[in-house]
Amino acid sequence: MQDYAVNRNLLNALEEQLRKLRMARQSMFRLYHQDSKRDNKITVLSCIIEAYKVGNLDVLHYFNRSAMQRDAPFIDEKTANTWDSRREGGSRTVQLVEAAFNDALDKILKMNAQGCGVMETGENIINAREYVKKISRR
Numbered sequence: 001m002q003d004y005a006v007n008r009n010l011l012n013a014l015e016e017q018l019r020k021l022r023m024a025r026q027s028m029f030r031l032y033h034q035d036s037k038r039d040n041k042i043t044v045l046s047c048i049i050e051a052y053k054v055g056n057l058d059v060l061h062y063f064n065r066s067a068m069q070r071d072a073p074f075i076d077e078k079t080a081n082t083w084d085s086r087r088e089g090g091s092r093t094v095q096l097v098e099a100a101f102n103d104a105l106d107k108i109l110k111m112n113a114q115g116c117g118v119m120e121t122g123e124n125i126i127n128a129r130e131y132v133k134k135i136s137r138r
Contacts, residue, residue, distance in 0.1 A: 004055040004111070007103050011052065014096050018045040040082040041093050044073055052100045057108055057118060064101035067094045 025038045044063060051059035066073040070083045085091030108118060 004104075004107055006053055010096075010099055010103055011049070014045060014049050014052065014100065017092055017096055018042065018049065021045065036078070037082065037084065040074070044082055044097070045093065048097055048100055052104060055104050055108060057101075057104055060097075060101040060104050061123075063097050067091075067097045 021038055021042050025035065025042065047059060048063055050056075051063075063073055067083050072078070073082055083091055083094050085094070105118070
């Protein structure tokens with residue numbers, strides 16, 4: 001089995017986005033009504049960075065699915081604003097979450113030629129029949 005190694009450029013982009021959000025959150029001149037949204041993004045990016053460093057595909061998959069569906073990543077439904085953006089081309093946070101998930105998924109799928117318990121979509125293989133199908137396709 002191969003080792004899991006992060007993409008340094010992607011990790012740097014995630015950390016840079018987190019740094020920008022923290023600076024915007026601490027700025028004296030800011031739109032205070034957006035503080036909760038910034039806090040949500042900071043929390044999500046912190047979780048994503050830690051999960052990406054170790055290859056925790058479950059956490060990355062959860063946040064990626066939440067970002068793609070634009071639903072709340074936490075229990076409070078008001079946190080759905082985490083994925084909102086006025087930026088043309090969409091939210092940078094959403095783009096980084098998707099990139100981190102796809103990169104980790106590609107690396108984990110390539111780790112073991114006999115299958116790793118993960119489908120091509122990132123979902124877990126939960127029964128033996130699915131696992132046998134995956135192995136027989138190789």
